[in-house]
Amino acid sequence: MLECVRHLHKNKKWEKFRVFEDINRYKSDEYAQALLTAVNFALKEGFDPFEYEKQFQEQVREQIAPASIKNKVWTIMQGLSFFLQKWEKRDNERATLRRYQHPIELLTEWLTVRKLQNQPLDILTDEHIEAFLEEHKERLTWSKRTYNNHKELFADDLQIPG
Incomplete structure (x- = not known):
């Protein structure tokens, strides 16, 4: 039950x-x-x-989402770029855009080093995100709040087409 x-x-x-x-x-x-x-x-x-x-x-x-977007096989980079473009079109404050841009830039760099940026979007898993967060938490000495904000962004806010 x-x-x-x-x-x-x-x-x-x-x-x-x-x-x-x-x-x-x-x-x-x-x-x-x-x-x-x-x-x-x-x-x-x-x-x-x-x-x-x-x-x-x-x-x-x-x-x-139009059918052309829903049926497209997205790469990780295309999905992340599309997400940012959608947020930029909303005429948000600079601080709001920065809330999304900076973590996505960090994730993009992390994926590029691992040669994952051109892989299909659906291979990106929670394990990838957790590894990214843990590595950056150590390397950049993030506070718990910064870590949790980034984690929340990737867990809840980041809705990439697919």
Whole structure:
């Protein structure tokens, strides 16, 4: 039964889902309890938040990405460049762009040294990212916060087509 509700996240730990629904707006124990009751009821009735999220993300991808992008076999470098181009088109502040540019530049250098930059994007694994992060944490003496920010970028934010 648990396998239907919770999936292993990166084959290491249980994936979490969070429900906040205006919790900071109301800031009361009664509201929090009502929210908890509603979530528990939905789960008992068969609602799978992970499946819902997957379906939602798939719908968003279908609306955004043209067929030529979806069916293309991307190299790692093409995927990273495409990701940066999309962020640059959003007219973000320089600091926001830098948040993505610098880690991707470091990753690009790391991949190039290992001659992986022209490999298909789908060969890039969590193990590659972890090795990159660990090496740079040691070499650049990153703080825990810097390490975690980079890890979050590659784990959550970096959505490359494919």
